[in-house]
Amino acid sequence: MSFDQKFVFNVDQTKKVVSWKVNADLTIEDSKKARDLIVGAISKFQNGEVNLLIDNRNMIQNGKPIVFKPEVNEIWEQTQKDIFPKVSKCAVLCCSVIMKMQMDRIARSSGISEVQKSFWNDDPSVMKKEAYDFLGISSNALVDAV
Numbered sequence: 001m002s003f004d005q006k007f008v009f010n011v012d013q014t015k016k017v018v019s020w021k022v023n024a025d026l027t028i029e030d031s032k033k034a035r036d037l038i039v040g041a042i043s044k045f046q047n048g049e050v051n052l053l054i055d056n057r058n059m060i061q062n063g064k065p066i067v068f069k070p071e072v073n074e075i076w077e078q079t080q081k082d083i084f085p086k087v088s089k090c091a092v093l094c095c096s097v098i099m100k101m102q103m104d105r106i107a108r109s110s111g112i113s114e115v116q117k118s119f120w121n122d123d124p125s126v127m128k129k130e131a132y133d134f135l136g137i138s139s140n141a142l143v144d145a146v
Helices: 028-042 070-086 097-110 124-135
Strands: 007-012 017-022 050-055 087-093 116-119
Touching (some): 007 028, 070 087, 087 097, 087 124, 097 116
Parallel strands (some): 050 087
């Protein structure tokens, strides 16, 4: 699977939301490419101006949830530290309770936990609504796309 299939990215300038979907396990190289896209997009916003919406619900392989490798976690943790000043709120849609715990741990380590909330629910529509409510939005082109 190509990087563009694994990592899908969108910037909504009007709503000031940067969103991305992770559709498969990311390699270290993939994570670095994703980091560069994210940092580049977020750098165009003022401090505290942008909301993030991260959709990890498709991180499932052979019917089982997958989580990021430790080396990939390190890249995400550093990325969060780098972008934290620009972020108003960050919502993460998770594919499992285990991923929610991993995302919460990374957020605590990076310091972004002050503005980040991870979501998990057996009902994807409930989880998405909770995340949208948290961000103060009613829709997102990337996350709403089938």
